[in-house]
Amino acid sequence: xxxxxxxxxxxxxxxxxxxxxxxxxxxxxxxxxxxxxxxxxxxxxxxxxxxxxxxxxxxxxxxxxxxxxxxxxxxxxxxxxxxxxxxxxxxxxxxxxxxxxxxxxxxxxxxxxxxxxxxxxxxxxxxxxxxxxxxxxxxxxxxxxxxxxxxxxxxxxxxxxxxxxxxxxxxxxxxxxxxxxxxxxxxxxxxxxxxxxxxxxxxxxxxxxxxxxxxxxxxxxxxxxxxxxxxxxxxxxxxxxxxxxxxxxxxxxx
Amino acid sequence: xxxxxxxxxxxxxxxxxxxxxxxxxxxxxxxxxxxxxxxxxxxxxxxxxxxxxxxxxxxxxxxxxxxxxxxxxxxxxxxxxxxxxxxxxxxxxxxxxxxxxxxxxxxxxxxxxxxxxxxxxxxxxxxxxxxxxxxxxxxxxxxxxxxxxxxxxxxxxxxxxxxxxxxxxxxxxxxxxxxxxxxxxxxxxxxxxxxxxxxxxxxxxxxxxxxxxxxxxxxxxxxxxxxxxxxxxxxxxxxxxxxxxxxxxxxxxxxxxxxxxxxxxxxxxxxxxxxxxxxxxxxxxxxxxxxxxxxxxxxxxxxxxxxxxxxxxxxxxxxxxxxxxxxxxxxxxxxxxxxxxxxxxxxxxxxxxxxxxxxxxxxxxxxxxxxxxxxxxxxxxxxxxxxxxxxxxxxxxxxxxxxxxxxxxxxxxxxxxxxxxxxxxxxxxxxxxxxxxxxxxxxxxxxxxxxxxxxxxxxxxxxxxxxxxxxxxxxxxxxxxxxxxxxxxxxxxxxxxxxxxxxxxxxxxxxxxxxxxxxxxxxxxxxxxxxxxxxxxxxxxxxxxxxxxxxxxxxxxxxxxxxxxxxxxxxxxxxxxxxxxxxxxxxxxxxxxxxxxxxxxxxxxxxxxxxxxxxxxxxxxxxxxxxxxxxxxxxxxxxxxxxxxxxxxx
Numbered sequence: 001x002x003x004x005x006x007x008x009x010x011x012x013x014x015x016x017x018x019x020x021x022x023x024x025x026x027x028x029x030x031x032x033x034x035x036x037x038x039x040x041x042x043x044x045x046x047x048x049x050x051x052x053x054x055x056x057x058x059x060x061x062x063x064x065x066x067x068x069x070x071x072x073x074x075x076x077x078x079x080x081x082x083x084x085x086x087x088x089x090x091x092x093x094x095x096x097x098x099x100x101x102x103x104x105x106x107x108x109x110x111x112x113x114x115x116x117x118x119x120x121x122x123x124x125x126x127x128x129x130x131x132x133x134x135x136x137x138x139x140x141x142x143x144x145x146x147x148x149x150x151x152x153x154x155x156x157x158x159x160x161x162x163x164x165x166x167x168x169x170x171x172x173x174x175x176x177x178x179x180x181x182x183x184x185x186x187x188x189x190x191x192x193x194x195x196x197x198x199x200x201x202x203x204x205x206x207x208x209x210x211x212x213x214x215x216x217x218x219x220x221x222x223x224x225x226x227x228x229x230x231x232x233x234x235x236x237x238x239x240x241x242x243x244x245x246x247x248x249x250x251x252x253x254x
Numbered sequence: 255x256x257x258x259x260x261x262x263x264x265x266x267x268x269x270x271x272x273x274x275x276x277x278x279x280x281x282x283x284x285x286x287x288x289x290x291x292x293x294x295x296x297x298x299x300x301x302x303x304x305x306x307x308x309x310x311x312x313x314x315x316x317x318x319x320x321x322x323x324x325x326x327x328x329x330x331x332x333x334x335x336x337x338x339x340x341x342x343x344x345x346x347x348x349x350x351x352x353x354x355x356x357x358x359x360x361x362x363x364x365x366x367x368x369x370x371x372x373x374x375x376x377x378x379x380x381x382x383x384x385x386x387x388x389x390x391x392x393x394x395x396x397x398x399x400x401x402x403x404x405x406x407x408x409x410x411x412x413x414x415x416x417x418x419x420x421x422x423x424x425x426x427x428x429x430x431x432x433x434x435x436x437x438x439x440x441x442x443x444x445x446x447x448x449x450x451x452x453x454x455x456x457x458x459x460x461x462x463x464x465x466x467x468x469x470x471x472x473x474x475x476x477x478x479x480x481x482x483x484x485x486x487x488x489x490x491x492x493x494x495x496x497x498x499x500x501x502x503x504x505x506x507x508x509x510x511x512x513x514x515x516x517x518x519x520x521x522x523x524x525x526x527x528x529x530x531x532x533x534x535x536x537x538x539x540x541x542x543x544x545x546x547x548x549x550x551x552x553x554x555x556x557x558x559x560x561x562x563x564x565x566x567x568x569x570x571x572x573x574x575x576x577x578x579x580x581x582x583x584x585x586x587x588x589x590x591x592x593x594x595x596x597x598x599x600x601x602x603x604x605x606x607x608x609x610x611x612x613x614x615x616x617x618x619x620x621x622x623x624x625x626x627x628x629x630x631x632x633x634x635x636x637x638x639x640x641x642x643x644x645x646x647x648x649x650x651x652x653x654x655x656x657x658x659x660x661x662x663x664x665x666x667x668x669x670x671x672x673x674x675x676x677x678x679x680x681x682x683x684x685x686x687x688x689x690x691x692x693x694x695x696x697x698x699x700x701x702x703x704x705x706x707x708x709x710x711x712x713x714x715x716x717x718x719x720x721x722x723x724x725x726x727x728x729x730x731x732x733x734x735x736x737x738x739x740x741x742x743x744x745x746x747x748x749x750x751x752x753x754x755x756x757x758x759x760x761x762x763x764x765x766x767x768x769x770x771x772x773x774x775x776x777x778x779x780x781x782x783x784x785x786x787x788x789x790x791x792x793x794x795x796x797x798x799x800x801x802x803x804x805x806x807x808x809x810x811x812x813x814x815x816x817x818x819x820x821x822x823x824x825x826x827x828x829x830x831x832x833x834x835x836x837x838x839x840x841x842x843x844x845x846x847x848x849x850x851x852x853x854x855x856x857x858x859x860x861x862x863x864x865x866x867x868x869x870x871x872x873x874x875x876x877x878x879x880x881x882x883x884x885x886x887x888x889x890x891x892x893x894x895x896x897x898x899x900x901x902x903x904x
Contacts, residue, residue, distance in 0.1 A: 063766055064765075065762055065765075065766075084765070084770070085762075085765035085766060086764075086765045086766075086768050086769055086770045086771075087768075087770075089765065089766050089767055089768035089769075090768040093766075094766065094767070095766055097762070097763070101760040101762055101763040101766075102759070102760065102763070103752075103755060103756040103759040103760055103763065103764075104759045104760070105755055105758075105759055106752060106755055106756065106759065110752055111756075113749075113752060114752050114753060114756045114764075114767060114769070115767040115768075117749045117752070117753070118753075118767045118768045118769045119767075119768060156763075159763070159767065160766075160767075162767065163767055163768055
């Protein structure tokens with residue numbers, strides 16, 4: 001597939017995001033231990049692993065919602081480990097949430113507008129255009145509390161895009177989407193990466209991950225157990241044992 | 255030495271009572287997620303019940319205690335849980351706070367109905383008396399030692415027993431362990447085979463029982479000269495600091511906090527320099543516990559932003575358009591012009607007061623309704639505005655009004671500083687503490703405003719317009735209220751307004767789009783306090799002055815509740831809330847004394863409604879489908895557009 005080849009070609013470029021040796025303890029439990037990964041511009045980097053592997057915690061560390069006990073986070077070469085969440089966002093970091101974090105009493109368009117206004121790019125029409133790009137243009141005027149989960153996730157994606165981020169973290173954007181919508185999202189991610197953004201994708205839909213990602217990291221019990229191209233990861237026996245091989249037993253969402 | 259020992263003993267005893275109350279608070283909070291502001295009111299209720307059963311109905315005192323702690327308190331808890339709190343499980347902090355504040359007002363109201371007639375002194379004798387009728391006590395450490403009352407020892411022993419039993423229950427017993435889990439994830443606990451509502455019922459019951467224990471224990475200490483309901487309720491509010499020391503989670507730390515609070519308060523009283531005036535001493539006694547709370551709030555680690563994953567269950571109120579708010583403003587002013595020609599003097603002044611309080615209500619819409627920052631000191635801002643007005647430019651000048659707005663706004667910005675680190679519950683507690691400190695140290699301080707008097711504030715003299723008489727004044731206040739309503743509507747439609755709502759809906763997402771809540775919070779606090787100050791100018795102008803009684807915590811609380819009951823995210827709700835708060839005390843005078851506390855009753859009924867409809871009365875579908883509100887700001891029906899027209903067009 002061409003986009004995957006693009007991804008390979010980009011490997012080795014300066015990373016937009018670099019996580020190095022990050023550890024997080026929750027009480028006696030190691031949520032993350034010594035996690036390192038990088039995301040490069042123009043590449044969709046996949047992050048897969050069973051539930052509870054620490055994927056969302058890692059996103060929280062990257063965005064500053066969780067302080068790491070050890071390790072550093074760099075954005076475009078600058079150390080942002082101790083920086084506040086909103087300042088990281090202004091440097092070009094955006095994310096969506098696994099459990100929705102919409103501005104729940106605003107309309108879909110206003111959700112996006114808040115982001116646009118925050119980054120000084122506000123017009124009402126850009127909000128609707130962004131919603132259109134992610135595929136929920138018709139819902140612009142709807143209160144987000146009335147949207148089905150799938151559409152609400154796409155509104156979150158549009159809001160994340162509203163700040164024109166260099167690095168975009170997506171936490172399970174496909175849950176709640178049907179097959180056709182998932183395909184469309186895959187194409188959207190590829191085109192967002194082609195604009196030069198670094199995208200980190202946490203997703204349980206392994207087909208999608210293997211299709212759009214140029215690089216995949218596998219997280220299990222808070223540790224990166226494998227990294228590589230989709231093909232390398234798919235063939236990796238450790239990964240098959242920990243995650244992929246059990247896909248059938250565990251069912252789709254496991 | 256004996257001074258030190260006596261105050262240590264007093265400190266430990268006070269601390270033990272705070273400890274029992276605060277532990278109840280922590281237990282309820284951890285099993286239900288609700289911070290029960292009414293914890294002290296429950297204790298107050300128990301203390302009065304104790305007097306009723308023992309002193310008035312002559313029950314054996316042990317039977318009375320057992321009945322109150324093991325029958326009355328849990329029964330009350332079960333009813334309260336069922337009627338008020340079961341429906342708001344998982345609701346926002348603001349809403350559950352509001353309902354628990356409502357419970358406080360209800361309990362105060364009920365106590366007022368049963369136990370307020372001034373011809374009876376409700377005194378509770380000491381637990382142990384010696385043969386000669388004095389309070390039984392022991393004397394320790396020889397001649398320079400200390401005298402300890404037997405009942406003081408009892409209190410400390412009971413507190414220790416409570417602490418141990420509770421610890422054992424929560425760690426060793428299945429139900430206790432499950433209770434600790436239920437607040438984190440009720441669904442998970444349900445899947446594990448437990449009934450979450452049964453556990454939150456138990457949480458309420460335990461909290462109420464502990465409050466009752468504290469109430470019964472403290473009754474003879476404070477009740478030798480007669481119990482008073484507000485004194486008891488507010489006394490317990492001081493104990494909140496103890497729970498905050500334990501970060502609302504940690505029971506041992508809660509007890510440590512309670513002891514520290516008791517000792518610090520007593521030492522401050524004991525070691526005041528002898529030459530300071532008794533007035534200042536009494537001020538300090540009141541201020542120290544609240545300052546303690548304030549300081550604790552300032553030093554606890556800032557709340558981390560964490561994703562809440564909460565979605566609004568119902569669509570939010572429609573955003574008023576510019577045309578709607580202009581029309582609403584016209585209707586309001588025209589309505590008041592017509593009404594003012596038809597009613598008598600009492601109604602005129604009540605309407606003026608209501609409109610002025612409505613302006614304060616609008617300031618709450620900005621702060622609480624839009625930005626989700628609960629303020630329990632809005633009347634303090636109002637008082638600061640009125641005080642400034644009264645002190646400068648003759649008390650009736652246009653310039654005084656400007657300065658009043660500026661000064662109260664500046665104070666609002668100051669209050670926002672602790673608010674920057676605090677959210678939800680802790681913020682509400684900080685505003686409570688600020689209001690109390692201002693009340694005790696400023697408004698109720700006889701060196702600022704002489705006791706029982708007020709600072710004179712005149713009616714605003716406008717350039718080019720003659721405002722003479724009550725009627726003209728009502729119209730003037732109505733114009734000001736209409737202006738404020740238009741401003742609040744304007745703010746909501748602006749980028750800043752969207753920002754306020756976004757910050758309230760999801761602080762985590764707010765930060766991830768690059769917005770800092772610091773600036774937003776400072777601005778909204780400033781705006782809101784300035785508007786409350788403006789309301790204060792008119793409020794005080796109408797009644798000729800401002801005094802300590804106008805700025806009490808309970809007043810801030812009732813106004814907040816009435817605005818919330820009508821609909822805290824609507825302009826109409828704010829104005830109706832102000833009118834209600836002004837009208838009820840007047841209506842009261844026309845009613846039989848058996849309905850002594852109309853405000854409490856109305857708040858009670860209203861809070862039950864609020865538990866069912868988050869947007870209050872104006873948010874109820876059956877009403878909004880039938881009635882057109884002047885400001886057109888009723889909550890939208892499901893799926894209805896709630897956008898500015900520009901976006902709809904785009």
